[in-house]
Amino acid sequence: MAIATVNPATGKTEMIIEPHSREEVDQRISEAASAAELLRQTSFAERAEWMRAAAAILDDQAEGLGELITVEMGKPIAQSVAEVHKCAKAMRFYAENSEQFLADVTLADPSTVSASRAWTRYEPLGVVLAVMPWNYPLWQVIRFAAPALMAGNAGLLKHASNVPQSALFLDTLFERAGFPVGSFRALLIGGAEVGAVIADPRVTGVTLTGSEPAGRSVAAIAGDHVKKAVLELGGSDPFVVLASGDVKAAAATAVRARINNNGQSCIAGKRFIVHTDVYDEFAAEFTNLMSALRVGDPLDPAVEVGPVATESGRNDLIELVEDARAKGATILTGGSVPDRPGWYYEPTVIADLPDDARLVQEETFGPVASLYRATDNTDALRIANQTTFGLSSAVWTNDPEEEEWFVANLDAGAVFINGMTVSYQELPFGGIKRSGFGRELAAVGQREFCNLKTVWKA
Incomplete structure (x- = not known):
């Protein structure tokens, strides 16, 4: 795949960028290694000042950066601008909280370990490689970079090949804000x-957000070289609506959950599992709302759904829908490619899926929702847990016992009650099963790429 900006709204190539040579890659790793040594010696206060300056750059340039994101990967412009501001907010969060998150912890009674004092401390690992996707070109990177740099690490970024201008902006952002050259x-x-970079002895760990095959490859190489890895892979998140839930509110939220980012989000609600007592009401409301969405040029502020980011991604979506259609599923709305330039796909709702339909197990990365009728709560849980993924989930209920039962039994890294999954810098983010391992965000995410050092003193 060429390193190029190809506008998904038109299919036209906007920019082609030459890849770095092996010599340039080696030089950049050396710069990061040197910066890591400098960063270890800086204070939290210094790093926080630089991080706040970087956040200010993002806020100041939000409109232009939003347009860049939309041209590179196609999300509606308002969502792109909001992504930029979300990055700045997370950067300020880590500037404010990192010293507390990484503070030494002293054992209350050191005599239990025959010491006069015993404590633990967090120290940076060094140079960490981030392998990042295109769907949130800035946010996916910043949610790694902000905690990593504030911990005293340096970062390397291998970004998706279709968002090179986003990568180039991030390449200079932190130095412009005051961080040491190469940070x-x-x-x-x-x-x-990527494998050669992971294997490089100057690189101490790797984090990847992406597909399951990419995660398997990165984890295998990291394991072979005994290096820390964090993986956030795919998701086919269940959105469960129970009979006690607010059906109209659930349907309206379900639409936002499914079409946010043009449906290209790992944590988007994808499988809508509805109790039979409210299934017909939900299906009608959800389908009507999905069919009414405005599809078009993502630079138009009135547009709600733009194109799929890549032609290959749209082809994958077409294959999944056609497989379901051929096996007897019901297309309630959509299911076609609009007659227009670019890589658009209609907002689609599919019901009556047979067990052998690929959509039942595979992730849909685009504005396609699958609808399931559950006979009771036990059946709803069975459907929710039947995939190999376990990223996030949502449950709509006004029954406290139902709420607790689903929270306890859903196979997922997160459960959102009466809402849609959203990533917040204050909350840990990650999954189980084939959705990956490790966590991002909050305090625990920052500590992933730190050495937790135990100190014992006689």
């Missing part, structure tokens, strides 16, 4: 070259 470096390379 964060983008590597314009192909996927086949």
